[in-house]
Amino acid sequence: MGDAPGLAGGAGHAAVREELLAHGDMQADKAPLAAQRHDGLGRDGSAWLWYYSHPRGTGGPGKSGGLFDFRLERSRVRPRQFLAGFEGILESDRYPAY
Numbered sequence: 001m002g003d004a005p006g007l008a009g010g011a012g013h014a015a016v017r018e019e020l021l022a023h024g025d026m027q028a029d030k031a032p033l034a035a036q037r038h039d040g041l042g043r044d045g046s047a048w049l050w051y052y053s054h055p056r057g058t059g060g061p062g063k064s065g066g067l068f069d070f071r072l073e074r075s076r077v078r079p080r081q082f083l084a085g086f087e088g089i090l091e092s093d094r095y096p097a098y
Helices: 010-023 077-083
Strands: 025-036 044-053 066-071 089-091
Touching: 010 025, 010 066, 044 077, 044 089, 066 077
Parallel strands: 025 089
Antiparallel strands: 025 044, 044 066
16 A cells, blocks of 8 residues: 555554545545655655545544555555545545545
8 A cells, every 4th residue: 555654554544444434424635744765865855644534523432533644655546545435525625636
């Protein structure tokens, strides 16, 4: 799933994703971050923090409010993978990747 692990990682990441996909409405957004690149050039680069959540919370204890997903690129590939199978209303800033 991309070139860097999601912050939730592993089974926890998958469980929160399934919860979000099943809810029927979701918010999605992204923010740029400065990131150290270990490419031998000694330069910093950009990375992206994607966030997916329920618009009105989750409705109970033990439920996740959302999921952060760290990526080194802003490509539409990762959001499309994440949202695969989602049927419902997606609130976003109209970035075409969604």
